[in-house]
Amino acid sequence: MLLVSILVIPLATGLIALVVPWRPLVGWMAAVSDAIVLALGIGLAIRTTSRGPMNALHGTLRADALSAFMVLVIGTVALAAALQSVRYLRVEIARGACTPKRATLYIVLVQAFVTCMLGAVLAANLGVLWVAVEATTIATTFLVGHRGTSKALEASWKYVVLCSVGIALAFLGTVLVYFAAIHPGGGPVVAHGVNTLDWTSLMSVAHRLNPDVLRLAMALIVLGYGTKVGLAPMHSWLPDAHSQAPAPVSALMSGVLLSVAFYALLRFKAIADAALGPAFPRTLLVVVGITSLVVAASLLLGQRDYKRLLAYSSIEHMGLLALGAAAGSALAIAAVLLHVLGHGITKAVLFLASGELHQSEGTSEIAKVPALLSRRPALGAIMAVGLVALVGFPPFVLFASEFSMFRAEVDVGMGWVVAVTFICLVVIFAAIASQGRRLLLGEPAVDAVQETTPRSVTVPLVIALAVCGLLGVIAWPLQSLLHAAAHVVAR
Amino acid sequence: MIGYAAALRLASGIVLLAAVAMLWRRDLRAAVPVLAVQGVALGVVAGTLALHQHDVGLGVTAFLVLIVKGFVVPLLVWRVVRRDPKIRETAPLVNVTASLVAAAVLIVLSFVVSAKITALSPSVATRLVPLGVATILVGYFLLVSRRRAVSQIVGLLLIDNGIALVTFLVTSGVPLIVELGSALDVLLVVVVLQVLVVNLRSRLGTFDLDQLKELHD
Numbered sequence: 009m010l011l012v013s014i015l016v017i018p019l020a021t022g023l024i025a026l027v028v029p030w031r032p033l034v035g036w037m038a039a040v041s042d043a044i045v046l047a048l049g050i051g052l053a054i055r056t057t058s059r060g061p062m063n064a065l066h067g068t069l070r071a072d073a074l075s076a077f078m079v080l081v082i083g084t085v086a087l088a089a090a091l092q093s094v095r096y097l098r099v100e101i102a103r104g105a106c107t108p109k110r111a112t113l114y115i116v117l118v119q120a121f122v123t124c125m126l127g128a129v130l131a132a133n134l135g136v137l138w139v140a141v142e143a144t145t146i147a148t149t150f151l152v153g154h155r156g157t158s159k160a161l162e163a164s165w166k167y168v169v170l171c172s173v174g175i176a177l178a179f180l181g182t183v184l185v186y187f188a189a190i191h192p193g194g195g196p197v198v199a200h201g202v203n204t205l206d207w208t209s210l211m212s213v214a215h216r217l218n219p220d221v222l223r224l225a226m227a228l229i230v231l232g233y234g235t236k237v238g239l240a241p242m243h244s245w246l247p248d249a250h251s252q253a254p255a256p257v258s259a260l261m262s263g264v265l266l267s268v269a270f271y272a273l274l275r276f277k278a279i280a281d282a283a284l285g286p287a288f289p290r291t292l293l294v295v296v297g298i299t300s301l302v303v304a305a306s307l308l309l310g311q312r313d314y315k316r317l318l319a320y321s322s323i324e325h326m327g328l329l330a331l332g333a334a335a336g337s338a339l340a341i342a343a344v345l346l347h348v349l350g351h352g353i354t355k356a357v358l359f360l361a362s363g364e365l366h367q368s369e370g371t372s373e374i375a376k377v378p379a380l381l382s383r384r385p386a387l388g389a390i391m392a393v394g395l396v397a398l399v400g401f402p403p404f405v406l407f408a409s410e411f412s413m414f415r416a417e418v419d420v421g422m423g424w425v426v427a428v429t430f431i432c433l434v435v436i437f438a439a440i441a442s443q444g445r446r447l448l449l450g451e452p453a454v455d456a457v458q459e460t461t462p463r464s465v466t467v468p469l470v471i472a473l474a475v476c477g478l479l480g481v482i483a484w485p486l487q488s489l490l491h492a493a494a495h496v497v498a499r
Numbered sequence: 500m501i502g503y504a505a506a507l508r509l510a511s512g513i514v515l516l517a518a519v520a521m522l523w524r525r526d527l528r529a530a531v532p533v534l535a536v537q538g539v540a541l542g543v544v545a546g547t548l549a550l551h552q553h554d555v556g557l558g559v560t561a562f563l564v565l566i567v568k569g570f571v572v573p574l575l576v577w578r579v580v581r582r583d584p585k586i587r588e589t590a591p592l593v594n595v596t597a598s599l600v601a602a603a604v605l606i607v608l609s610f611v612v613s614a615k616i617t618a619l620s621p622s623v624a625t626r627l628v629p630l631g632v633a634t635i636l637v638g639y640f641l642l643v644s645r646r647r648a649v650s651q652i653v654g655l656l657l658i659d660n661g662i663a664l665v666t667f668l669v670t671s672g673v674p675l676i677v678e679l680g681s682a683l684d685v686l687l688v689v690v691v692l693q694v695l696v697v698n699l700r701s702r703l704g705t706f707d708l709d710q711l712k713e714l715h716d
Binding site for chain 2: 161166168188221
């Protein structure tokens with residue numbers, strides 16, 4: 009019942025938004041539905057950590073601590089994005105860039121998008137997981153192109169073509185895993201049935217799966233879901249889509265969609281670890297992880313657009329997650345999950361603040377919006393604190409998670425990886441610091457926009473940043489959940 | 500009456516042949532019937548397997564594939580092609596002769612890649628897996644070497660049909676719920692692409708992918 013209602017509430021809100029003409033109340037209703045999802049997620053987290061996994065709908069839905077954790081992340085970011093969506097749409101309609109009909113489309117698609125992500129993390133079956141992840145692509149394509157400019161349409165074309173092609177490979181990988189599962193070595197043949205692709209039944213036969221086929225499958229899975237995660241070299245859709253989408257959608261895509269695809273990788277990696285040993289999946293993940301860090305570092309250096317800056321930083325953080333997952337110990341996975349949460353909140357705050365900036369000043373070029381701290385102290389301060397949190401300064405949560413990931417990586421003998429990572433992080437820090445300085449400090453132009461940002465925008469963002477800071481110092485509310493979730497997929 | 504093995508080989512062969520024909524013909528209108536033939540052949544593959552294994556669920560899937568990939572998807576592509584004033588792939592990055600040579604290389608490559616899959620469970624069906632893998636690779640080649648929007652949609656569909664062929668041959672289809680979901684996803688992607696083409700065309704006049712160059716670093 010709990011699992012079903014987590015899916016039904018955002019979906020039902022979307023359906024109501026479909027029939028009721030747009031008004032801000034509809035947007036607030038969407039936010040309330042996300043708040044309920046978050047509350048249910050907390051309930052689910054408490055239940056799964058104390059009493060183990062639960063099923064619903066005859067085993068179609070299944071939640072363990074890992075799924076519960078992902079529901080929490082999705083609920084948190086979706087709530088923050090929904091609160092800003094109302095203002096985004098109101099301003100767009102006021103300046104004539106959006107019609108009430110398109111506002112309805114926006115709310116409906118965002119609700120469908122959130123439902124698909126929740127479906128992906130609650131699916132028992134890896135095939136259903138694939139269907140849900142692919143469905144997120146369809147829901148978000150029109151959201152990326154929602155502004156209707158030629159740039160936005162270009163971004164959505166690239167997005168849907170590249171992600172569909174990429175995710176098709178993940179389907180082939182899933183099929184090969186299924187093929188290996190119905191022909192396991194050394195034991196009775198597994199029934200060719202609906203449940204064969206369930207993650208739990210795959211885990212129970214994992215040690216008997218044919219290693220040759222599984223190696224091929226795992227390579228396809230990393231390439232396929234890796235495209236959707238935005239790992240280099242399959243990342244080229246990401247900066248375009250994230251910079252062109254409306255800011256609340258960018259926050260959702262960067263903050264959680266990437267992590268949901270990463271969640272799929274974690275599930276498959278657990279199977280591959282059991283079937284092949286840790287070496288092969290680790291090599292794959294280290295290659296894509298390091299490549300992502302290097303690509304992000306080199307493209308961040310000359311970045312002149314603040315939304316693209318944030319997009320490349322997402323590629324960096326996904327690279328860090330891949331390296332953490334490569335280490336694979338319980339400590340590493342716990343750190344990876346904490347990083348997912350920390351990155352989700354921090355990136356959502358930054359995208360939402362940059363959306364406010366973009367909407368009021370009409371440009372996303374850093375050089376054209378200087379001296380934010382003196383011109384617009386509230387928004388500037390949020391951006392400043394957000395950037396400090398993003399590059400991993402204490403006391404923010406990303407410092408704690410990165411530090412733990414490094415420790416876990418050294419523990420399993422990946423010292424050289426940590427060294428390379430550290431060099432990339434220094435370069436990225438220098439790039440973000442210099443662009444951030446141009447954005448926040450300097451001389452304001454005489455006719456620059458001065459208006460103050462309304463409380464309804466700043467208060468949620470400040471609360472989110474405070475949560476990031478608090479979680480970095482005291483992670484105890486999450487400790488048992490992280491521990492339980494990490495042990496689901498850790499070796 | 501041809502037997503199970505012959506029917507399976509013939510239909511799988513047609514799927515690959517249709518993919519190669521896409522590389523050969525530059526007239527985008529020709530893509531529509533070729534796609535339809537490929538979709539029907541794919542339905543026949545699934546249907547043959549269903550008859551051979553007396554599997555009702557697979558029979559349902561076969562019927563679904565026949566309708567969706569044999570009729571609905573080609574119809575949607577036709578609606579995009581119909582309104583396109585430039586119906587030839589005028590300037591592919593690789594010319595037709597070189598494309599066909601590349602296809603031959605890709606087909607050889609797919610036999611090498613598929614050896615491990617066939618080895619796990621050798622049967623009439625799994626020996627045909629290279630044909631599916633080759634269809635996927637030809638689809639990728641089409642996607643990267645052509646510049647018209649319609650060609651990209653066709654490339655995407657070839658990849659998808661190749662994956663469907665591999666799926667049927669190695670596992671006789673994944674569970675029905677996954678099959679339904681993926682069929683629906685493909686259908687929606689084509690609809691999305693169709694809408695995007697219409698929007699982009701109304702904004703840019705005609706629509707070449709070369710015009711998509713505003714976003715870069």
